[in-house]
Amino acid sequence: MIKNYFTYYSQKFASKWLVFGIDLAIVLATFFLAYFIRFNFTLDFEIERLLVQVPLLLCITSISFLIVGSFKSVIRHTGFTDVVNVFKAVILMTFLTTLVVLANTITNTIPNFTIPKSIIVVHALFSFVALSGCRLLFKIGYNNLKSKLTDSRNVMIYGAGDSGIITYNALMNNTKTNYVTQFFIDDDIKKRGKLINGIKILPLNDIDESFVKNNSIDEIIVASQSIDTNNIISLVDNLIDFNVKIKKVPPIEDWINGEFNSNQIKQFQIEDLLGRPPISIDNPNLLNEFNGETVLVTGAAGSIGSELVKQLSNFNLKKLILVDQAESALYDVQQDLKRSGKYNYAAIVADIRDGLRIDTIFQIHKPTMVFHAAAYKHVPLMEKSPYEAIKINVNGTKLLADTASRYNVKKFVFVSTDKAVNPTSVMGATKRMAEMYISCLQKESKTKFITTRFGNVLGSNGSVIPLFKKQIENGSNLTLTHKDITRYFMTIPEASQLVLEAGTMGKGGEIFIFDMGESVKIYDLAKNMIKLSGLRYPEDIDIKITGLRPGEKLYEELLANGENTLSTYHKKILISKTRELDYTKVKAEIEELCITNRFQNNNIVMKMKSLIPEYKSNNSEYEKFDTRVKVYKKAKGIIENNSKDSKVFKSVQ
Incomplete structure (x- = not known):
């Protein structure tokens, strides 16, 4: 009962006028105390004079308190500033009292009225100590009571x-x-x-x-x-x-x-434990880069795309074009823009594989810059559907890039992944092929094609963090594919900021990679997530090792074999120097692959391995093709040199 009363009344505050009245009473009490001490702890002084002085003193004190406002503070939260205000009020009171006494001495307006200077000084000292002390004592008493009852x-x-x-x-x-x-x-x-x-x-x-x-x-x-x-x-x-x-x-x-x-x-949050300081971008050139531009973002409803939209909407754009085939998620992004007071945008439901639809969008809206974030990204799913991965990640990128080139778009920024480096999965290989295609297109286009690579994004759709959070909420064990698996991580805002920055500095043809610090061991990350949730590992929640999934790497890389880097003016952004390509040949082979029959998964993977020498499948049914590709290439070379050996080539096929 007492605890409930305390909780109820502790949320209420005393009236400032009650505090004002108590402060006046304290000043009056210290005035009597000053006289009592001045006359050797006796009452041997003229009470009649005191009765004349008190009303005037109360009037002066009231004026001082009203001017300074020392009575307005919340007593239980008294701090240094409140004590300083009390000091100011006492000093003003003392100054005005002295002024009135001196003026009356000269003019004799109030007969026989005076206050000894010693009384004024002692009273000022006592008033300050009493007013401050009462506040602090109340605060201490309140805190002691609070500690016992809360x-x-x-x-x-x-x-x-x-x-x-x-x-x-x-x-x-x-x-x-x-x-x-x-x-x-x-x-x-x-x-x-x-x-x-x-x-x-x-x-x-x-x-x-x-x-x-x-x-x-x-x-x-x-x-x-x-x-x-x-x-x-x-x-x-x-x-x-x-x-x-x-x-x-x-x-x-x-x-x-x-x-x-x-x-x-x-x-x-687990984002706070990446083992590196947050990446921040503070580049005033971004304002100039996007000023008056019409920017198109594909995959605008996805994790990276929606954050790009959010950050781009803060610039002085002429128009922002949002393209995604996920209508519900796109609607949510549209509503966020409306709530932010942004209206210079167009949200369009469209499939990047539909060349005619994409061409119509470019024809109507005339974008000057493109950020391409639409892709299939789930490694195990794409491992079972190579045709779908090719259709979106390669052919979709090809159609979009071709259209951007045809309409002379200034810049085309492609969001790639570290899984494109020495790929071990279909998904990674398709992203690498998309990189290669736009590199080829750069040679014959006025559009500046720029590629950005980064690792896993914390909190993105399908990433490990939301999966772990959901498992913890359900009270089930966390599932991890391998105890030693590591990944590079960055937050969604970090990734989007770096994409914008790379797009600004790109001159065309670069592959930008981002310094994400040290790779993070997922097993340690999982344990920390359990602990940060207030649970114990392994007593409350354990970690179950399930084995690497098809196409999954143990360690991610940022550079492929034969690549090195060049620095930029931003220490977190580097330029990858990739191996030279036979652009005409590579472009033709990619175009041919994009029209491959959807049921020829094995053929698709064989051609991708032929096109990307560093593509070696891992824990996948397509590992068997790694050795065949060598024979295929060798046989193909024989045929090119000697057309009579066509039987050898057919046997390999």
Whole structure:
């Protein structure tokens, strides 16, 4: 009952006029106290004069408090600024009182009225101490009562700078939960051993299992945005098994209306544990690059495409064209644009394999730039449907690129993948073929064709993170194909920013690759996701190894055999130097492959392997063709040299 009453009334605030009246009463009491001390702790002074002085003093004090507004602060949340306001009010009160006394001495407006200077000084000192002390005592009493009647949590704040202090104040002001800040953690050697509001600052090395248990730590809140990610990963790995929640304060730009409160503190997400700082783009040239352009985005309803749309909509575009065959998802993207107040766009349901439809879109809307993100991307599914993969990833790209070239589009940016590097799957091979085709097209077109490669995107449709999250929600074991499998990761906004930046710097014909830091071991990522969900591994949720899927790599690569890189003005973006191609021959073979019969899966894969020497199937039924292709090429070479040996070629086919 008492707890309920406290919770109810703790959310209400005393009237500022009640505080005003109490402050006046305190000033009046300290005035009597000043006289009592001035006359040697006796009442040997003229009460009649005092009764004349009190009304005038109350009038002066009221004016001072009203001007400064010291009575308007919430007493339970008294801080340094509130104490400073009290000091200002007392100084103004003292100044006005002295002024009135001096003026009356000269003019004698009020006969026999004066206040001894010693009384004025002592009264000012007592008033400041009493007003500040009462506020602080009330705050201390409130916090003690709060700690007994509300849920308490012992926390440590990582970061003893300005953000750490702001976080501390926000926790203190929380009315629903009593946060008790036990320690600050900071990597700065100069701060170690010092105190903030009586709270000790410790180095990260001091925080271990025994320390957490001895101090009953419930949460560690990472307040600083500049902390080394490796330190956070180490913190999560070392402490999350001991029922300690690791939380974070969002960046300042994400604070609501520029203000921070404890409700904005969030759980760490797996995106925060990539082992590298976030990739950020701050290039003013992007504004000029897209100013007045008509930009077409394919796959606009997908993970990357929708983020590209979101970021492009912030530029001063003439028009934004959204193309996707998924009408429901495209509708959602359209609604997001409407809610953001954007109307210079056209959402079009279309299939990039329909050449006539694509040509009509270009003819009507006349795009000046194209971002091509539409593709089939699921490795196991495409391994069973090579024709479908060719139809979308190769032929769809071909039709779109041909149309862009025919309409003299300025730039065509193709979103590829690291699976195109030394491909081991049908999906990866088709993306590599699409890269090769637009490289061939560059030789005969005015359009600048640019390719971007990056790894797995956290949170994208079909990626491992949403799968793990769904399995954790269902309480089922996480499924992983191999314990040693690793992947490069970046967030959806990072990937989209880098695509835009690469599109800006591209001059035509480049394949841009992105520096994504070190590859991440998926097994470790899975364990951290379980722990960040507040569960224990393997007691609550285990990880089940299922074996590599058809076409799946153990390790992803960013460069193919025989490739190296050139640097750009952005340290996270490199240019891949690919092997030379026989452009006429490659273009003709790709065009031929695009019209291959849909039922000839084996033939399709054989031709892809012939066209891409580095394509070696892994854990797939098509591994048997890797050796045959060598014989095929050798036999084909014999035939080209000697047409009489056609029997050999036919036998290989």
